[in-house]
Amino acid sequence: MTNTTPKKPSRIQTRNRRLILDAALDVFSRDGYGGATLDAIAKGAGLSKPNVLYYFEGKTEIYVTLLSQLLETWLDPLVELDPDGDPVEELLGYVRHKLDMSLELPAESKLFAGEILKGAPRISKYLRHDLKPLFDRKCHVIQDWIDSGRLAPVDPAHLIFSIWATTQHYADFGAQVAVLLDADDPSAGAHAHLEQLFRSLLVPPLPKD
Amino acid sequence: MTNTTPKKPSRIQTRNRRLILDAALDVFSRDGYGGATLDAIAKGAGLSKPNVLYYFEGKTEIYVTLLSQLLETWLDPLVELDPDGDPVEELLGYVRHKLDMSLELPAESKLFAGEILKGAPRISKYLRHDLKPLFDRKCHVIQDWIDSGRLAPVDPAHLIFSIWATTQHYADFGAQVAVLLDADDPSAGAHAHLEQLFRSLLVPPLPKD
DNA sequence: TCGTTGCTTTACCAATTGGTAAAAATTTTA
DNA sequence: TAAAATTTTTACCAATTGGTAAAGCAACGA
Helix, strand or coil: CCCCCCCCCCHHHHHHHHHHHHHHHHHHHHHHHHHCCHHHHHHHHCCCHHHHHHHCCCHHHHHHHHHHHHHHHHHHHHHCCCCCCCHHHHHHHHHHHHHHHHHHCHHHHHHHHHHHHCCCCCCHHHHHHHHHHHHHHHHHHHHHHHHCCCCCCCCHHHHHHHHHHHHHHHHHCHHHHHHHCCCCCCHHHHHHHHHHHHHHHHCCCCCCC | CCCCCCCCCCHHHHHHHHHHHHHHHHHHHHHHHHHCCHHHHHHHHCCCHHHHHHHCCCHHHHHHHHHHHHHHHHHHHHHCCCCCCCHHHHHHHHHHHHHHHHHHCHHHHHHHHHHHHCCCCCCHHHHHHHHHHHHHHHHHHHHHHHHCCCCCCCCHHHHHHHHHHHHHHHHHCHHHHHHHCCCCCCHHHHHHHHHHHHHHHHCCCCCCC
């Protein structure tokens, strides 16, 4: 009875794979896939390059592992969108949650953005298999809310795009925001503005009947 | 009387520099600065690598030239925001213009996005010297509109961020949009949605008195 | 204590990269 | 047309890169 999943990882394996992935997040998000080097990752992890390659088959495997693990965390707030909650509050809560993630985990957001920017060559299958079904499900939820008159009639897909775009902007374009904004911390202003933006869009025109 | 700007460029110079910059736009926007190679650019331009280096001092100079030229084009619609026009229509026109640019020139948008994503290490001075003053000026215009009651009270800076984020999303995250959207062409839906999004935000609560 | 297994290091390599030197070819100018 | 200037090619290089081979070292069960 040969086991395909080769044993369970040792303590050292767990620790070092973690070290490598943490360092890789820094390097990949700063330099992009093409600009990142195994040496930089190894140095960041405090390991030698061949030692890094003992834990991962190559640069690409590190990158893909990182991204696919990331995708889960990243989609979690969308999963939590509750069909039984109050539509406007559910969506505004999602906006808040997404914005907080962008402000607190900019490296993760940037890593993902960089991959999409280049056409998602290495994670398009994850997009299709994980993201797309979830996206469709949530579009349907939003459409139901609209049909029941508890949400202004909007295009669900484009609404989600807008939420993603506006929230991630503070992470992905953080360098630009920092230059343009005199206040050092954009978070308060961003929260207030996005609340206003999406509330004015989403509140249904007439009371619930 | 020695001239610092060394003569005017010959016809060949003009043509080949154009060829190189066009090819570089493709390569840099696809592979990022780190992933791009001079060989790829040279091949794209139909020139040999040393020949490319006859026209530009190095990879970095090509990249910076491209970005600084691009910045001008990219900021042009913002320049055109007219203080004497109707506030809501001016801003919605800006949204439309910006969205059209993203849909029609995705490579340019991606190149710029990639640079900002990495912290704008090579164009931060352009951001400070060109973008920031323009940005401040236009924030002031918007604030005046608000103060005169012709625009809903919004944070001008964050409003501009939202416009940039939502419009550029269709270029920068085009790969993701393509996977998620069943319709092949997002442009119609995007235009309608952004019109709705920003109109509902910007229309002032009360008539002009 | 010995051997097996898992982890790490040293030394290395082939390919690619940005860039150069200088000759050759071409175009322009006188 | 001949000289001068410009453009292009050929041949090359040092540095970096992703990756490998294999020996050394550590841990652990029998």
